[in-house]
Amino acid sequence: MHRLLAGLGSLLVALAATAAGAQETVKIGIISSYSGQFADTATQIDNGIKLYMKQKGDTVAGKKIELIRKDTGGIAPDVATRLAQELITRDNVDILAGFALSPNAIAVSKVSRDAKKFMVIMNAATTVIITMSPYSIRTSVTLPSIGLTAGSWAHKSGVRKAYTMVADFAPGKDAEAAFHAAFKQAGGEIVGSVRMAVANPDFSAYVQRAKDLNPESIFIFVPGGAQPAAIGKAFAERGIDAKKVKIISTGEVVDEASLKGMGDAGLGIISVWHYDYNLDSKLNKEFVAAFNAEFKRNPDFFAVGGYDGMHAIYEALKKTGGKTDADALVNAAKGLKWESPRGPMQIDPETRDIVQTIYIRKVEKVGSELRNVVFDKVENVKDPGSAGKK
């Protein structure tokens, strides 16, 4: 029995060795939340990946790109860790990518660091993630860069008393801290703030609390999904008028589906964000048309994160000539600059985090549809957290 096992073992080792020797493919392990509450996030990231590969082909630097997808089923750091380990030891992947959710990205960062694998964060937006592995880059957005931009813009636009409402988890706290810091530094006063439970279907009471303090502006962050429309309706229902009180939000609150759900209650909401399918550029129009032809829906910021993440992988592989060791790839990715559907963007050569244009938009009626219309922008916004800490 022991000899049989030993024999089988050596056979497997030999097989693995041949597989490694004949490597003409680059394997990318995609870890994302394909099922459960965040399934749509993962689907849109995946659509971005698929579209990029369809447009640019599946061969880069002479090697074929092969994707292996793994589902975490939601927020599950332990599952994500196991999947990353399996991908590396069993499937021999060269690159880890995806990451819809911050807790999962944090867990896998440790695997990336220890196993020395290049890691591309296509969505997870908590600042610290990028510092947890020296081999990771991010192609989405960070909440501090949004909160900071929103805070200083709010003050510039004449707001002196603001209230903040954020979802009570890491990205929400990031957004809150950054908004408070920027707004106070500019000379504004935070009259109150609330952290709202993440799994929460009813916002009315939170909104009433804000209304009681009579602020000039309210800053909101809630994760995408069902909540944005619910909070928008709560504002309308509790009689807060976006024309009198400046409601400033992140992009999730006014994404396509939630604007449809909110209807005219959404009119006048100002949002600070890096991407929207209505962005007026030639590149974005082509991107949206191609995306619609392929998936019969509009891309969102999740999709553009996946699309740009694939671009970063392709460009890094081109620079290394197809070499996949983590040091070579991450060095190749540092400082990459390109024109994305969202506008010009760059991987910060120092922090490996994203540098991009942040747009200030307002919900207006265009024809019969509600849209986010860009009226201001801030270029080359870096994440303040990772820029400070490195």
Added chain:
Amino acid sequence: MAFVLFDGFAYGMLLFMLSVGLSVTLGMMNFVNLAHCAFAMLGGYSAVMLVNHYGWPFLATLPAAFLAAAVASVVFERLLYRRLYRAGELDQVLLTIGLAFMSVGVATFFFTSEQQPILTPSYLRGSFDVMGVTLGAYRLFLIAVGLAVAVLLALTIEYTRFGAQVRAAVDNQRMARGLGINVDGVFAVTFALGSGLAGLGGALAVDRVGLDPHFAFAYLVYVLIVVSVGGLGSIGGSFAAAVLLGISDSAGKYYVPEVGSFLIYLVMVVMLMWRPQGLFGRR
């Protein structure tokens, strides 16, 4: 203060409609139906499809959502559930949780994983000011529907022939059969009624909590809390528990937002320690 009561009561009505069907099937038929919210989801998707793609007025979709969920549930009851009435709880849980998972897959296949927005008519949006209290129009509507459902149900169970049969079948199944009551038929209709109410609740919930394939699980926890706090099989209990939980949720968020939505669980724990059988539970 008044607004906390009003908002909480409206939220409670939503919880009541989503959960009363489960309370009925669990208490009367002793059947653990964890796919209950899948029927609610079916109601939700029916309403969304009819409004967004076929241009039905929102109000007309509500009975349609009730019917869709009721009819679908009868099919499942006759084909699958019926075989497990006398089986152990674990078998029932495994079957129904499996169905719930399948419903998520089926919904994703047909409707994708996207959020499905529903545009309610303008008279259900916005709010009125009544004596200094801001009342949301949709919440008023929820309260009206919730109260109507509660009264109708109570009257049906208490004063109709069918209600008497249901009560008889629940109290003593063998005796009821002996008296010539078609217990199987009564159960099938009760089950359809419960699932239909879930469908109605699902359709009404879309505007409040959104709709995606995850719905089948997302609100199952709240529904189970209402059922266990209210007591199995008690319509009045579900009503009282839903109102209690809705108001405490609303009050918690307003007065002590640091505790957030944890309060709803705290209330459940305290209530169950005080009355393990639920507010109006008999067992």
